Amino acid sequence: MDKQAREEMIREENEAVFTQLIAEIGWVFHHPILREWVKVAPSVNSVDKWISNQFKGYEHKLELVRAMRKAVRAWSMEKDKKNLLETPKNWRLADMFIFQTPSIFPRGAGEKEFLEFASGIKFLPDTEKAISCKDWPMLLKEFGHKWGNGLKTSADCSYGDANRFRRVKKIGEKFWKDGEAEAFVGNSKELTDFGYNLQFETKELDNGDSIAWVDILLKQFGIASQIIQVEPGPGEIYPRFYKTLFFCDRRYGDAINSIKIFWPIDCYQDSQSGRVIFSKSIKICEHVSAILKLEYEFENSFKLIAWPSYVSYDPCSHIKLQISHVEQGLLFQKSRPAPETKKIAEAIGILFEDFIKVWEFSIKQPNILLEAILGEPMMKSFYDNLLQIFTGSKIADDLSCKSKK
Numbered sequence: 239m240d241k242q243a244r245e246e247m248i249r250e251e252n253e254a255v256f257t258q259l260i261a262e263i264g265w266v267f268h269h270p271i272l273r274e275w276v277k278v279a280p281s282v283n284s285v286d287k288w289i290s291n292q293f294k295g296y297e298h299k300l301e302l303v304r305a306m307r308k309a310v311r312a313w314s315m316e317k318d319k320k321n322l323l324e325t326p327k328n329w330r331l332a333d334m335f336i337f338q339t340p341s342i343f344p345r346g347a348g349e350k351e352f353l354e355f356a357s358g359i360k361f362l363p364d365t366e367k368a369i370s371c372k373d374w375p376m377l378l379k380e381f382g383h384k385w386g387n388g389l390k391t392s393a394d395c396s397y398g399d400a401n402r403f404r405r406v407k408k409i410g411e412k413f414w415k416d417g418e419a420e421a422f423v424g425n426s427k428e429l430t431d432f433g434y435n436l437q438f439e440t441k442e443l444d445n446g447d448s449i450a451w452v453d454i455l456l457k458q459f460g461i462a463s464q465i466i467q468v469e470p471g472p473g474e475i476y477p478r479f480y481k482t483l484f485f486c487d488r489r490y491g492d493a494i495n496s497i498k499i500f501w502p503i504d505c506y507q508d509s510q511s512g513r514v515i516f517s518k519s520i521k522i523c524e525h526v527s528a529i530l531k532l533e534y535e536f537e538n539s540f541k542l543i544a545w546p547s548y549v550s551y552d553p554c555s556h557i558k559l560q561i562s563h564v565e566q567g568l569l570f571q572k573s574r575p576a577p578e579t580k581k582i583a584e585a586i587g588i589l590f591e592d593f594i595k596v597w598e599f600s601i602k603q604p605n606i607l608l609e610a611i612l613g614e615p616m617m618k619s620f621y622d623n624l625l626q627i628f629t630g631s632k633i634a635d636d637l638s639c640k641s642k643k
Contacts, residue, residue, distance in 0.1 A: 271479050274467065274477055278476060289303045336360060378612050404467065458621070464481075478502060482499065499512065534606075
């Protein structure tokens with residue numbers, strides 16, 4: 239925006255009265271992400287800078303900047319803030335998504351219910367100006383299924399409910415302990431090769447809010463999906479919004495394989511990146527486990543690369559012993575004998591072999607497409623072990639072909 243255009247924009251803002259501003263940008267206060275930014279913005283220039291940075295590559299960025307500046311000005315004028323936050327009847331958090339993707343994947347044999355996946359995310363009222371997510375890996379998109387006259391999604395407890403995104407201070411280990419989808423434990427005949435068991439879960443919080451997520455239970459493991467709001471850290475102003483997915487495979491006795499994924503849905507820029515964390519845990523005794531942990535990042539190309547690329551890792555940072563659920567003072571007692579050295583050595587030996595396999599595969603095939611984890615291949619041909627994705631033990635040829643495209 240040149241100097242003259244900016245001066246004209248500021249002049250219009252200064253001259254506009256409250257009713258005029260609301261008539262123009264009242265929709266901002268009904269957008270689940272934008273209104274959270276307006277509420278905490280210290281000034282119009284601050285929100286201007288934030289939006290300009292978050293949406294660097296967005297074709298309609300200037301239109302969004304103007305709307306957000308006016309919304310912040312209107313927010314500062316209104317004494318009773320609740321008036322601005324009154325939401326329309328049947329308004330839902332998921333209304334920011336456009337569901338135009340063809341329905342696919344029936345839930346099971348003979349059933350006519352299908353998952354539907356979002357094709358765009360709206361940050362302006364005009365659906366033609368939505369940010370496309372058609373090329374995102376399938377499960378990274380918001381999804382839902384028919385519910386009454388609309389869709390039930392992982393962002394809404396039910397059709398007609400407008401519940402807040404779950405708020406967390408950070409995406410730490412504690413976050414992943416809630417809402418984990420377990421492996422399917424029913425009769426496997428109840429599911430077809432393309433089927434799944436879909437469970438929409440809700441939870442009442444102490445402050446009266448409700449949060450929602452969805453569990454997809456497959457024959458071999460579960461997938462939990464949720465959209466969350468991460469509160470700003472020290473020195474930060476604006477919260478961030480992420481799509482999260484948790485895969486958990488517990489079919490191997492004391493070994494648990496899991497994949498944790500999060501991806502920002504509140505920006506449009508080349509530098510936006512998501513994270514993938516794979517871990518394999520082997521239980522040694524009641525409070526001690528050996529853990530292999532691998533971290534990757536991905537950008538708009540959705541190819542996984544070691545994270546962060548500029549850090550030199552000590553092998554011990556990948557494989558370690560973890561003591562949990564007990565304080566040190568309670569650990570060293572006769573009632574809790576130390577684990578056997580042999581069991582520790584066996585567990586670490588298994589994890590080190592897995593680590594070497596990942597290492598060797600990464601040299602041969604440095605880019606693993608996220609589509610292998612979150613796309614149709616995962617839904618159509620369930621992997622026996624989530625570790626196979628990172629070692630290429632059964633899908634190396636498939637990944638190699640797709641990565642060359």
